[in-house]
Amino acid sequence: MWALLLQWYRRRFSDPQAIALLIILVAAFGILFFFSGLLAPLLVAMVLAYLLEWPTVRLERMGCSRTVATALVLTVFAGILLLMVLVVAPVAWQQGINLTRDMPNMLNKLYHFAAGLPRRFPALVDAGIIDIIVENLRSRLTGLGDSVVKYSLASLVGLLTLAIYLILVPLMVFFLLKDKQHFLNAVRRVLPRNRGLAGQVWSEMNQQITNYIRGKVLEMVVVGVATWIGFAVLGLNYALLLAVLVGFSVLIPYIGAMVVTVPVICVGLFQWGAGGDFWTMLVVYLIIQALDGNLLVPVLFSEAVNLHPLVIILSVVIFGGLWGFWGVFFAIPLATLVKAVVHAWPDTLLLDDE
Template identity: 50%
Template sequence: MLEILTDWYKTRFSDPQAITLMFIIIGIGLALYFGSGLLAPLLVALVLAFLLEWPVAQMSRLGISRTAAATIVLVVFLGVMIILMFGLVPSIWRQGVSLVTDLPSMIDKGMLIVREFSADYPQFVSASQLDSMMEEINKMLDTQHLIDLGKQILGYSASLLVLMVYAILVPLLVFFFLKDKDFLLNGSKRFFPSNRGLARKVWFEMDQQIFNYIRGKVIEIVIVGVASYIFFAIMGLRYSALLGVLTGLSVLIPYVGATLVTLPIALVAFFQWGFSAEFGYLMLGYGIIQALDGNVLVPLLFSDAVDLHPVVIIAAVLVFGGLWGVWGVFFAIPLASLVKAVINAWPNNQEQQRVTLDSE
């Protein structure tokens, strides 16, 4: 047994480049796990700079300096973000407040339906169970809501201060990442070992895949969100902007997100129309949007970026989401692809034997 373990160790860890790759991955993983809170502005700026690098590079090829290209791209990006902030966020906020205001009446309507069901089928839901359910709901709406509201008020000023700091730091970091890309990359090489050929191979394999994935995911969010909002608005569904945004953001969590966002859409439609033809048409149209997203849009956008089994994707969402929260969920597929690329690039005994034979 010891001999088997020794042979396995020699096969997998005898290459210095493999050891270098392992330490680089472990070091970056530990830094992200323990310092993600402190490094959050830096990480956000890195992601944005990674996305905005393509237009800056294209403008540089046309003879525009990187400083001018970075300035133009960043100004356009910030302009789009400001337009969205002042155009979309107020509408979503109003609909969210309206939903919270209407929530008690929706709960009362739901409980009335449950009472009617209990009267017809008392063997499933008894009157005592309904009373305890109503008591718990009232406690949640009264006590817990006030407690949560107080916590939000107490933490509002601190959150606002953090947001203001992010609003200043992140654009500055993005600008310098774009402007001084070559200088920063060359300067960072001194912190890595010299025998990093395997790590460079993995990065070259992942670089375009990560860019294609992030770009495709942003496009998917916009298309699904806008299509859902237009459909909900045509159907006359209440809170259409809020539900459209939720539907667009649900694509961040593969397979699970669409299932989770279906519940509030179905509940809002049910409380608005009941079990009617409109309810059926809405759920049918929503199902068509999800089917087109999964069978047409996703293969079109991610054919070169994702080559993973659905079980692997779901496992990656659970693992990386548990480690890094929202960021882990968003980057679950690229991280899973990174693991796959490392496994494929990791030297094994057959490759070493082939290299030896080729050299002879």
């Protein structure tokens, strides 16, 4: 047994570059695992820096200095965010309040619909079970309302933290973009010298992370806008709020689409019942989801779609459990990193055969 373990160790860890890669990965994992809360502003800034690197480089190639290009890109990006906050956020917030107020009516309508099921299908549905389910839903909705109030009061405490982030994050993004090469050189001086294998993995992952962040933001915008247009044309209530939810649902592959479908169906049934308008809305929604999954995602994430769906779901569960939102957001790049490391890891037995 020990001989087999020793043979495996010599095959996999006799290369100094493999040891350097292992040290870098363990150190990065430890830092993110133990200090993810403290590093949250830096993570946000790094994501935004990856997102804004492309227009910054284009302006730099047009003759602008790195500082001027960074300032221009950040100004335009801040203007877009401010426009969204002033235009989209108030409407979505008001629709969310209206939806909360309509929940009791939706529950009553659901109860009247469910109460008729035992008469229509006496052999399949028991009236007592329907009453238990509805009462359970009512109690949960009541508890949900109390939780929202408590969360709103608790969130007031976090306003100071949010204000600090609103100052720190833009400054971090500015310096990460402006002094990108300086920071990369500083990191290289800290890393081990035998890092050829780590550099190979990093070069591949750096490009994939860049494409992933840009593609994910573009996918959110395209899916959200397409959903809003479809729902608005059909006259669905809370169209903007539901479109925002659908747009954010693409952050969680597969799971997000299934979860956000529930409120879409519930709102459609409450507004129209199981009539022709509801089925038209559902068909439009499913068409948007199908185009996203079969056309938009393969175009934007040509490398990521090579991962098996089960691998993606497991990555969301595992990395989401480790790092919360950021684990979910970077689940696909992290899974791709694991795949790249496994493929690039040296095997002395194979090298000797060659």
